[in-house]
Amino acid sequence: xxPLRSYGGKVLEDVPRDPFADDPDDPSSAMxxxxxxxxxxAAERDEAITDLADVEVFRSVLEPQGVLxxxxxxxxxxEQHFFDWDLLRGNLRQMIELGRPQVHEPxxxxxxxxxxxxxxxxxxxxxxIDTEERH
Numbered sequence: 001x002x003p004l005r006s007y008g009g010k011v012l013e014d015v016p017r018d019p020f021a022d023d024p025d026d027p028s029s030a031m032x033x034x035x036x037x038x039x040x041x042a043a044e045r046d047e048a049i050t051d052l053a054d055v056e057v058f059r060s061v062l063e064p065q066g067v068l069x070x071x072x073x074x075x076x077x078x079e080q081h082f083f084d085w086d087l088l089r090g091n092l093r094q095m096i097e098l099g100r101p102q103v104h105e106p107x108x109x110x111x112x113x114x115x116x117x118x119x120x121x122x123x124x125x126x127x128x129i130d131t132e133e134r135h
Contacts, residue, residue, distance in 0.1 A: 039099040052092040058121040059085045061128055071115040082110035 040048065058070070069084040083091070091101040116124070 040095065045096060048092055048095045052089065052096065054122070055085070055088055055092060057125055059089075061125050062116065062121060066114065067116055067121075068110075068114040070121060071110075071112065071117055080112075082112075082115050 055070075063085060069082060069088055071080050071082050073079075074081050095101050
């Protein structure tokens with residue numbers, strides 16, 4: 001896959017485009033450059049690869065049920081963040097490729113009923129697999 005130039009660096013083709021890309025009044029410009037971020041350790045990279053594989057399975061099973069993505073508890077701010085499947089997948093792929101997630105806009109007034117937690121997704125998928133193995 002060929003990286004594309006956007007928002008201060010490379011992003012993957014399937015990552016949603018930054019809505020402030022090329023905007024001289026980008027409000028995140030006050031944050032400075034992100035290039036000084038620590039690269040992922042081998043263990044963190046392996047974990048991100050495993051998470052990406054999990055997200056692909058979660059999506060294949062849950063999206064047909066009307067689930068739009070995952071809700072994750074943020075340890076930094078203490079709030080819940082809602083990620084649709086494409087954004088979550090893109091963030092994980094960029095973490096694997098570049099060592100950090102992309103800058104993105106949070107979901108705009110997400111309906112919490114359309115998102116599930118990682119733990120719920122894992123349990124649901126495990127239940128589907130167990131049911132299929134018994135039949």
